[in-house]
Structure formats: C-alpha cells, structure tokens
C-alpha cells in the first residue's frame with residue numbers, strides 16, 4: 001500500500017517536472033524569433049546584420065555506430081571533459097579570439113586537434129566536426145566533409 005502511494009508520488013513528481021520543462025522550452029520558443037531559436041541559425045544572416053558579433057559556433061557530432069563506447073572530449077584545455085555518446089551532438093559557443101585546441105579519447109585511442117584555427121577557417125564562424133570510427137572530419141556546412149585526423153591507437 002505504502003509502496004504504491006510512493007510510486008504514484010514519483011510519477012506525479014515526474015509529470016510535474018516534465019510540465020515545467022516543456023513550459024520552459026515553450027517560453028524559450030516564444031521569446032526568441034522562431035527562425036532564430038537555434039543557436040546555429042543565429043549566425044545565418046551576418047550580412048543583413050549591422051552588429052558584428054564575433055562568436056564562434058563549434059559543433060561536435062559523434063556519428064559512430066550505436067554499439068561504440070563514448071568519446072570523451074576535452075575542449076581547449078578545460079579540465080572537465082564531456083561524454084559524447086554515439087549519435088550525440090555537442091555545440092560550443094566561444095569567442096573568436098584565437099586557436100582552440102581539442103582532445104578526444106575513445107576506448108584506448110586518442111586524437112588531439114585544433115578545434116578552431118583562424119588561419120585555416122577562412123573567416124568561417126560555424127565549424128562542424130564529425131567523429132567517426134576512423135577519425136575526425138571537418139566541415140563548414142555540415143554537408144561536405146574532409147578528414148582531418150585519424151585515431152592514434154593504443155598509445156595515448
């Protein structure tokens with residue numbers, strides 16, 4: 001009896017929380033212009049804008065098959081890494097104030113790379129990275145990809 005009351009309380013709390021979350025995201029949608037609600041679309045029309053915001057948007061998409069281990073990603077010497085599960089996309093917004101380094105660990109393999117190198121990006125503010133089983137791919141449009149790095153196996 002007690003146990004079932006406890007269980008329904010949990011369900012109730014969860015539903016409350018879900019409502020709060022959906023309200024929060026609904027507010028976010030209505031506050032921001034619908035065409036500009038995603039961080040990436042925010043940078044879609046730099047020419048029509050008089051405000052030159054030098055913000056960098058870096059997207060890291062783990063496109064590995066589901067059965068793979070998580071990739072651990074360290075951005076620009078941050079002490080804390082983030083886990084990227086297969087299928088997950090992680091977006092970082094940062095200032096365009098120089099080189100941004102990155103390191104990735106996957107099982108016993110690793111890659112260190114420049115997540116953003118102003119001298120190589122030809123003024124692009126949106127950089128896309130796809131993480132695959134054979135290495136790291138770079139794109140400016142999330143569509144055409146160039147392989148930049150392979151995993152270093154077993155000695156990281």
Ligand SMILES: *[C@@H]1O[C@H](CO)[C@@H](O)[C@H](O)[C@H]1NC(C)=O
Nearest residue numbers: 029030031032033034035036
């Ligand atoms: C969204 O942006 C467009 C173009 O900048 C503007 O005309 C429109 O009024 C905006 N809508 C809202 C709800 O802010």
Ligand SMILES: *[C@@H]1O[C@H](CO)[C@@H](O)[C@H](O)[C@H]1NC(C)=O
Nearest residue numbers: 040059061089091128142143
């Ligand atoms: C890039 O493309 C993939 C696959 O089409 C999509 O899932 C992802 O959301 C896109 N990333 C961004 C940041 O738009």
